[in-house]
Amino acid sequence: MDVKDFYYDLPQELIAQDPLEDRSSSRLMVLDKATGEVEHRHFKDIVDYLRPGDCLVINNTKVIPARLYGVKEGTEAKIEILLLKRKENDVWETLVKPGKKCKIGTRINFGEGLLTGEVIDIVEEGNRLIQFHYEGIFEEILDQLGQMPLPPYITHQLKDKNRYQTVYAKYDGSAAAPTAGLHFTPELLEQVRAMGVEIAEVTLHVGLGTFRPVKESDVLKHHMHSEFYRIEQSEADKINRAKQEGHRVIAVGTTSTRTLEAAADEHGVLHETSGWTEIFIYPGYQFKVIDALITNFHLPESTLVMLVSALAGREHVLHAYEIAVQERYRFFSFGDAMFITAK
Structure with a gap:
């Protein structure tokens, strides 16, 4: 399977730069995964496609303001840090720019010393482990100094x-938003x-x-980075019940999809669980849990285009994307939505 099989041509001006005033007024393309037919609606019309008994699965992770700007002690060189994974004892795995200035032992000041960090190790692909020092509550300092890590x-x-x-x-920990959920308002969820x-x-x-480009031309050689997930028993019960009663399980976003598919047993049943997943879903994958998916429009040749192609078929997805370009849909994180389902 070649990565070029998932390429489509996207004009730069269709990449959404700002969120809409009203979350639920974004456009919605409804794609029939069986026939490839598309309909054009608005996101608030999602209620026309939902049925009593359906189970909508949302990812309640919270994005932390994970981008920090600091200066290197001694030279005052500007350093940008992106927090990726929290380890123990205030150690984080981070992405550092410029990396060559951050050897082991390098100390970095943020917010005039409100927060300091020391590079204690170099991990795969040049990421750095940084030990942070501060007084008070880390999350509050981060809220004060950090910026949202926009793509x-x-x-x-x-x-x-x-x-x-x-x-x-609800729960702090993401370096990026589960963007399919950005279209929901409290009022729309209440209506649902x-x-x-x-x-x-x-x-x-x-x-x-999730956003790392696929550098291998052979898709099967791509390695996904691990992400932490958790499912509580009460929520597993809701999903299992919907399936047992013949109702649809509809994932909101590729992150919810990956959680469900990684956590389910071979019979598609979920239990209370937590762990790390590196699940990579591409065409040929047999879904165990989800029946339908609400998602955004994804980057060409990305693992996310491969995931939606696994659900709706590569030809159907690329044809729908072609139509989306013609119809001037807005793409990526702040863009429009797609509902992949079957009538």
């Missing part, structure tokens, strides 16, 4: 940090619940590996 294709400054956060974000649709919550802390 590199978004060049505009985000005016409101909460717009890169779902309205149901009132219809008799069950809403189940899972947690997957999104790492930047």
Whole structure:
């Protein structure tokens, strides 16, 4: 399977730079995974496609303001750090720019010494382990000094940090937002619940590996980075019940999808669990849990395009993306949505 099989041509101006004023007014393309037919709606119309008994699965992770700007002690050289994974004792795995200035032993000051970090190790692909020192509560300092880690294709400054956060974000830990959920408002979720649709919550802390380009031409040689997930028994019960009663399980986002598919046993049954997943879903994969997916439009040749192609078929997905380009849909994190389902 060649990575070029998942390429499509995207004009730069269709990459959404800012979130819409009203989250639920983004456009919605409905793709029939069986026939490839598409319909054009708005996101708030998602209620027309949901049925009582369906189980909507959302990822309640919260994005931390993980981008920090500091200066190197001794030279005052500017250093940018992205927090990737929390280890023990205030040690984080980080992505550092410029990396060559950050050898083991390098000390970095942030916010005029409010926070300091020392490089204690170099891990795979040049990431650094940094030991942080501070007084007070780390999350509060981070909130004060950190910026939201927007993807590199978004060049505009985000005016409101909460717009890169779902309205149901609960548990700190992500380096990127589960963006399919950005379209939901509290009112829309209430409307969904009132219809008799069950809403189940899972947690997957999104790492930047999700967006790492596939550098191997052979897709099967690509290695996914691990991400932490958790499912509580009460939520597993909701999903299992929907499946047992013949209702649909609809994942909101590729992160919810990966959580469910990684956690399910061979019969597609979920139990309370937590752990790390490196699951890589591409065409040929047999889904154990999900029946339908709400998602955004993803980067060409990305693992996310491969995941949606596994659900709806590569030809159907690429044809739908071609239509989305013609119809001037907005792409990527702050862009429009797609609902992949079958009638």
